[in-house]
Amino acid sequence: MKGISYRRYGGPEVLEYGELRDPKVGPDQVLVKVRAAAVNPVDWKCREGYLDPVLDAVFPVIPGWDVSGVVVQPGAAVTEFAVGDEVIGYVREDFLSRGTFAEYVAAPVRTLARKPRRLSFEEAAGLPLAGLTAYQVLVKALEVKRGETVLVHAAAGGVGSLAVQLAAHLGARVIGTAGERHHDHVRALGGEPVAYGDGLAERVRGLAPEGVEAVFDTIGGDTLKTSANLIAPEGRLASIADPEVVAYGGRYCFVRPDAEDLRHLSHLADQGVVTVHVQQTFPLTRTADAHRLSQEGHTRGKIVVTVEGETDEGAG
CATH class of the missing domain: 3.90.180.10 (Medium-chain alcohol dehydrogenases, catalytic domain)
Structure with a gap:
């Protein structure tokens, strides 16, 4: 072949x-x-x-x-x-x-x-990979619930775009970081876009003054550090990009193959929930x-x- x-x-x-x-x-x-x-x-x-x-x-x-x-x-x-x-x-x-x-x-x-x-x-x-990553982090690591506010980084990317859709489907309010040229796309996915860069913490606080219940980090480094300071009391933090998340009390996640999870994602795609x-x-x-x-x-x-x-x- x-x-x-x-x-x-x-x-x-x-x-x-x-x-x-x-x-x-x-x-x-x-x-x-x-x-x-x-x-x-x-x-x-x-x-x-x-x-x-x-x-x-x-x-x-x-x-x-x-x-x-x-x-x-x-x-x-x-x-x-x-x-x-x-x-x-x-x-x-x-x-x-x-x-x-x-x-x-x-x-x-x-x-x-x-x-x-x-x-x-x-x-x-x-x-498969992006969808399973988003699903396993949101549902199994962060245990996102209806009515919570979730911050998703790189919300226009492969994992982030599916995470925004899935979190919205779970009934969460979704704030998504993205470059300004992608903001309309993030809105179409069901998220509220905020720009990267200096002042990120202030922009997120402007949308969620009490902090967010869950953060899905896909970038690591300074973004992870900033995210740790945006979590509400009893909030949760997970990263797929930086093992240092553990030092902030969060979870480092690596996606694993799971046929049942993948069947669920396929079903959601056929329902039009995720694209x-x-x-x-x-x-x-x-x-x-x-x-x-x-x-x-x-x-x-x-x-x-x-x-x-x-x-x-x-x-x-």
Whole structure:
């Protein structure tokens, strides 16, 4: 099969497009013909070796954890899916090697759910990692309740945009930080936008004088420190970007595959509760360009790589 891989850590230039070994399909896996795979910041962080202390890399590594596609072969023990089923998945294992930026991926059934019918394959590919992150932080870590005020950082980004929608669905009032050019987008998602930068604390206090009940930090550093001072008494703080959150009495969260949570998100997408905004798509051969755009850090919604209709061009 054709796909993207890298044989050593490094910048986008280490990504190679070419022939890869066909994946074997274990008893609890299904072979998915990939239609689209979303780019997440963790993809380039893995590629550059930032996760090497916690994840072994078995080179060559096929990057990518998000996928949407069609089942073409169920494993011997699989009863959940059949040939032709359209699925989405957060296909993460505890090592780096068998990712989703290829024509096929052998995905454990514990990582999959049926694709939302209302979403295109490109939109659906952007739901698993970002959606699960938003859901698990809001529901399981922060335990957001109706009537509470939630501060979501980077509210126009992949995780943030889904967090705004989910928090609003839970009945919370949502304040979302974003660049001014994204404020209308944050409003459309159901949030009240505030600008980044100097004076952030004062702007949030202007909207929530008594503080906020929950903070969802996606940035870390000074933003995390500022956030800790904006929490109301008995408020909660969680971060997916900075382990130092623990020093402020909060929780550090790393998303995990969960088929039940993913099924719930798919259902919410079919109900129109959550939507996925795709900023730009790239063909698989231009995965390096997709990584470069992700690393710029100004994405509204998701960057997605499409797999159908590939050529034999280089990876860029």
